[in-house]
Amino acid sequence: MTEPTAVLDVRTLGVRRGGLALALDGVSFRVDRGERIGVVGHSGAGKSTLAGALLGLLPRGAQLTPQSELYLGGDAMHRADARRWRAARGARIGLVMQEPMLALDPAMRIGAQVAEAATAHGVARDDADARAIDMLAKVGFGDPRAAARAYAHELSGGMRQRALIAAAMLMRPAVLVADEPTTALDPTIQAQVLDLLDALRAESGTALLLISHDLALVSERCDRVLRLEQGRLVEDDAAATVLARHRIAEYRHAETAPPRPSPEAAPPVLDARDITVRYGRVEAVRGVSLALRAGEALGVVGESGSGKSSLAHALLRLVPIAEGTLRLGAGREGAEPIDLGRLHGEALRRARRRIQLIPQDAGASLTPHCTAESLVAEGLEVHGLARGAEALRRARALLDELGIDAALAARRARQLSTGERQRVAIARALAVGPEILVCDEPLAAVDEATRERIIAVLETQRRGGLALVVISHDLPAVERLAPRAMVMYLGRVVEQGASATVLRAPAMPYAQALVSAVPTGDPAATRRRIVLQGEIPAPASPPPGCAFHPRCPHPQKDERCTSERPSLVPIPPLESEHHAACWKLPLPPSR
Amino acid sequence: MRGAFLRRVGEAALLVGFVVATCFVLIRLAPGDPFYGPLDSATWSAEQAAVQRAQFGYDRPIPEQFLRYVWRLAQGDLGWSHARGQPVAEALATALPATALLITSALTLAFLLGIALGAWQGWRRESRLARLTDLASLTVLSIPEFLLALLLLIGPATAWGWFPTGGLRDPYLPANAGVLLDRLRHLALPTLALALPIMAVVMRLQAGATTAVRDAEFIRAARARGLPDRVVLRVHALRNSLIPALTYAGVQLSTALGGAVIVEGIFSWPGMGRLVVEGVGRRDYPLVAGAVLIAAICTVLGTLLADLALLWADPRRRRPS
Ligand SMILES: Nc1ncnc2c1ncn2[C@@H]1O[C@H](COP(=O)(O)OP(=O)(O)O)[C@@H](O)[C@H]1O
Ligand code: SF4
Ligand SMILES: [Mg+2]
Numbered sequence: 029m030t031e032p033t034a035v036l037d038v039r040t041l042g043v044r045r046g047g048l049a050l051a052l053d054g055v056s057f058r059v060d061r062g063e064r065i066g067v068v069g070h071s072g073a074g075k076s077t078l079a080g081a082l083l084g085l086l087p088r089g090a091q092l093t094p095q096s097e098l099y100l101g102g103d104a105m106h107r108a109d110a111r112r113w114r115a116a117r118g119a120r121i122g123l124v125m126q127e128p129m130l131a132l133d134p135a136m137r138i139g140a141q142v143a144e145a146a147t148a149h150g151v152a153r154d155d156a157d158a159r160a161i162d163m164l165a166k167v168g169f170g171d172p173r174a175a176a177r178a179y180a181h182e183l184s185g186g187m188r189q190r191a192l193i194a195a196a197m198l199m200r201p202a203v204l205v206a207d208e209p210t211t212a213l214d215p216t217i218q219a220q221v222l223d224l225l226d227a228l229r230a231e232s233g234t235a236l237l238l239i240s241h242d243l244a245l246v247s248e249r250c251d252r253v254l255r256l257e258q259g260r261l262v263e264d265d266a267a268a269t270v271l272a273r274h275r276i277a278e279y280r281h282a283e284t285a286p287p288r289p290s291p292e293a294a295p296p297v298l299d300a301r302d303i304t305v306r307y308g309r310v311e312a313v314r315g316v317s318l319a320l321r322a323g324e325a326l327g328v329v330g331e332s333g334s335g336k337s338s339l340a341h342a343l344l345r346l347v348p349i350a351e352g353t354l355r356l357g358a359g360r361e362g363a364e365p366i367d368l369g370r371l372h373g374e375a376l377r378r379a380r381r382r383i384q385l386i387p388q389d390a391g392a393s394l395t396p397h398c399t400a401e402s403l404v405a406e407g408l409e410v411h412g413l414a415r416g417a418e419a420l421r422r423a424r425a426l427l428d429e430l431g432i433d434a435a436l437a438a439r440r441a442r443q444l445s446t447g448e449r450q451r452v453a454i455a456r457a458l459a460v461g462p463e464i465l466v467c468d469e470p471l472a473a474v475d476e477a478t479r480e481r482i483i484a485v486l487e488t489q490r491r492g493g494l495a496l497v498v499i500s501h502d503l504p505a506v507e508r509l510a511p512r513a514m515v516m517y518l519g520r521v522v523e524q525g526a527s528a529t530v531l532r533a534p535a536m537p538y539a540q541a542l543v544s545a546v547p548t549g550d551p552a553a554t555r556r557r558i559v560l561q562g563e564i565p566a567p568a569s570p571p572p573g574c575a576f577h578p579r580c581p582h583p584q585k586d587e588r589c590t591s592e593r594p595s596l597v598p599i600p601p602l603e604s605e606h607h608a609a610c611w612k613l614p615l616p617p618s619r
Numbered sequence: 620m621r622g623a624f625l626r627r628v629g630e631a632a633l634l635v636g637f638v639v640a641t642c643f644v645l646i647r648l649a650p651g652d653p654f655y656g657p658l659d660s661a662t663w664s665a666e667q668a669a670v671q672r673a674q675f676g677y678d679r680p681i682p683e684q685f686l687r688y689v690w691r692l693a694q695g696d697l698g699w700s701h702a703r704g705q706p707v708a709e710a711l712a713t714a715l716p717a718t719a720l721l722i723t724s725a726l727t728l729a730f731l732l733g734i735a736l737g738a739w740q741g742w743r744r745e746s747r748l749a750r751l752t753d754l755a756s757l758t759v760l761s762i763p764e765f766l767l768a769l770l771l772l773i774g775p776a777t778a779w780g781w782f783p784t785g786g787l788r789d790p791y792l793p794a795n796a797g798v799l800l801d802r803l804r805h806l807a808l809p810t811l812a813l814a815l816p817i818m819a820v821v822m823r824l825q826a827g828a829t830t831a832v833r834d835a836e837f838i839r840a841a842r843a844r845g846l847p848d849r850v851v852l853r854v855h856a857l858r859n860s861l862i863p864a865l866t867y868a869g870v871q872l873s874t875a876l877g878g879a880v881i882v883e884g885i886f887s888w889p890g891m892g893r894l895v896v897e898g899v900g901r902r903d904y905p906l907v908a909g910a911v912l913i914a915a916i917c918t919v920l921g922t923l924l925a926d927l928a929l930l931w932a933d934p935r936r937r938r939p940s
Pocket of ligand 1 (some may be wrong): 307310311312330331332333334335336337338339566567
């Protein structure tokens with residue numbers, strides 16, 4: 029059989045899901061005790077199928093090919109019946125899934141769900157409950173008893189994922205499979221959760237199989253990386269080697285891109301001053317100002333709940349602007365400068381043609397039974413720019429530019445992949461020829477290839493004179509797309525300036541933490557990382573003084589931080605237009 | 620919490636009042652009255668009827684009658700049933716338990732069995748047996764309710780003689796000799812007639828909801844913890860798929876009385892259904908008003924019960940404590 033050290037030995041593993049093509053084909057690798065292995069690949073490459081196969085939880089209609097062999101600590105699981113699988117799952121091999129929002133039973137208390145992992149393997153109820161409480165404390169719940177009594181909807185995404193990790197690690201399995209465990213979480217929370225996984229793993233000697241689409245993240249956390257492509261294992265090497273190979277390919281790609289034009293000091297097309305947005309007593313945006321010229325791009329970053337989407341909606345007057353002014357500059361076709369903040373009815377509708385929004389989850393919000401081309405043509409007709417066959421022709425041409433060919437364009441929205449739908453949503457916004465495009469998380473939940481494609485599309489448009497506002501968690505993408513960036517926290521801008529500075533060497537502690545949370549591929553970075561404690565406070569009652577002070581790790585934070593609010597101040601050299609809000613400036617750059 | 624509860628009680632009282640008032644007026648607008656019906660005009664002479672009417676106050680304006688009725692109701696007096704020749708309270712007191720027995724046993728059977736079978740069927744959607752139960756529930760649904768009751772009466776009761784054809788119990792049976800068994804024998808067919816159509820609906824609702832939930836991420840997560848399939852179904856899938864059936868239970872708790880009227884008629888079950896039919900036929904104003912009052916209260920309680928069950932099944936509906 030197998031050598032005694034392998035906790036998991038996979039040989040010529042294949043999975044058939046109906047049809048001829050295999051979802052996994054001849055995958056072989058072995059995992060030793062305590063090893064950290066990354067699994068990367070595009071969406072659809074077979075990563076989640078692999079996770080399912082390793083736990084005997086393949087989706088309905090999928091099955092192992094006859095050649096497949098799967099040894100768990102020497103036991104031939106490919107021949108195991110339901111009972112043996114059940115005994116192995118949760119005890120010898122655990123699973124943490126991608127969607128913490130969906131992976132907890134909404135009707136059962138958290139403690140009971142964690143304890144289940146023990147009772148399922150014959151531990152008595154009382155003992156299991158006690159172990160669950162211990163484990164909840166270990167994964168970072170300050171009050172584990174209260175957490176045990178909570179229901180899933182009472183916890184944030186990061187806390188839910190902690191609870192799920194507690195359940196998966198309760199029985200100290202020999203192998204833990206984590207399938208995109210942090211993809212659905214904020215970058216600052218991601219780092220917390222990955223640190224937690226690593227600490228638990230080290231303590232119990234569990235081997236970790238970390239599945240992710242993010243090679244940089246995986247390389248930081250793992251010794252070895254497996255890369256899947258169309259169901260086959262195409263790379264199995266030391267993490268650093270795989271990353272280096274990838275970097276070279278990426279560098280070649282970047283070299284061919286033409287340099288960016290520097291926009292002249294023309295009057296701005298969009299000028300927003302001191303914008304405040306209120307939802308009842310909640311102030312989601314507090315006095316934010318920004319200006320954009322044609323062909324310029326501005327990145328907006330910050331955790332969920334920092335007010336990014338509310339700002340985006342305010343720029344289009346989709347939510348009422350409680351305070352501040354919002355002006356559109358003189359337009360391309362000689363349109364007059366207008367005070368968007370004061371328009372109503374028909375005038376507002378016409379002005380909205382000049383500024384378009386790609387909302388968060390835009391792809392998901394397309395009417396599922398409409399074809400891609402008709403969805404784009406619809407926008408043209410609504411604004412009276414073209415009708416009938418002409419509208420359809422222009423829609424097809426635009427979609428083609430975005431890499432959606434005629435065959436795809438004729439498909440219905442529900443038959444398209446996430447990335448394709450996202451591009452249809454972009455085409456729909458671009459179709460009416462806006463001067464300003466606001467994109468809210470255009471890269472969330474898309475794989476590497478789609479991400480590149482969308483970045484390329486937006487970049488081309490910007491070079492054509494479109495002004496862009498890009499909201500994203502993906503800091504490296506923001507840096508590529510937008511020369512300027514601003515960081516938001518609890519509705520306020522806390523730092524802004526050139527992306528190269530703000531997104532690499534920011535001055536104030538929150539921005540530093542946000543930036544240090546970005547995976548770089550360097551394992552040493554995890555040690556230098558500033559991991560924030562806790563989560564963003566409720567915007568209804570922001571902390572007094574510097575809103576960041578309860579989480580701020582700055583060693584010199586003092587009285588003043590808790591009582592007086594720091595405002596944005598310029599940081600030398602002045603021509604850099606770098607601003608930050610913190611009492612303890614200037615600080616040495618974090619890296 | 621307290622405010623919400625009080626508002627709820629207020630709404631319920633308003634609903635009961637509105638229903639009772641409407642029926643109070645409608646039955647008085649129908650032709651005839653307790654002393655002169657199109658069917659039994661021979662009972663009273665015109666003069667006698669007029670005297671009786673005046674005595675019971677039926678010659679006064681309807682709003683005045685209603686106020687008087689409410690006033691007496693407040694003192695616990697439901698009035699006199701002309702058709703039964705006894706106080707309405709007494710008539711209701713004999714009929715209500717019979718109907719309550721019938722409806723409770725029918726709904727319990729329909730929901731317990733319907734949810735269990737439906738959950739199993741939805742979980743094992745692809746199996747042959749599941750397809751068979753699916754067909755069975757569809758068949759029951761396609762038979763009109765009264766026909767189903769008649770079929771049960773003709774088959775097991777009349778032709779094969781397995782069950783009694785009517786009544787609540789065997790009057791010739793000596794006391795304490797197998798009384799319970801006799802009760803059950805009498806109860807079986809009416810219960811079945813009332814329960815089967817409801818059960819078919821419950822089964823289909825539950826099966827659909829179970830199928831929808833069985834591929835959910837949290838089900839997969841529960842399996843990954845090593846729980847056996849039957850526990851996953853019973854603990855995680857069931858509770859998260861109960862909402863449609865529980866909502867339907869709320870509806871049934873308030874409308875089952877309607878179905879009971881038909882079934883009670885066919886199986887000569889001495890319950891509220893028969894009482895109401897008799898009361899309406901004889902223009903027995905106080906009896907009808909009393910019966911409607913009870914029905915409205917049942918509706919309100921039934922809805923409340925179903926809402927509480929929904930709160931239990933879905934913690935997200937609860938207010939943050
Ligand atoms: N329609 C709304 N009604 C009330 N509060 C809202 C609404 N939309 C957003 N918020 C609140 O405003 C704050 C900022 O949210 P949002 O703009 O969505 O931030 P982000 O896009 O950075 O995640 C959050 O606390 C959110 O709960
Ligand atoms: S002002 Fe104080 S609390 Fe706020 S970021 Fe600076 S050091 Fe931290
Ligand atoms: Mg958002």
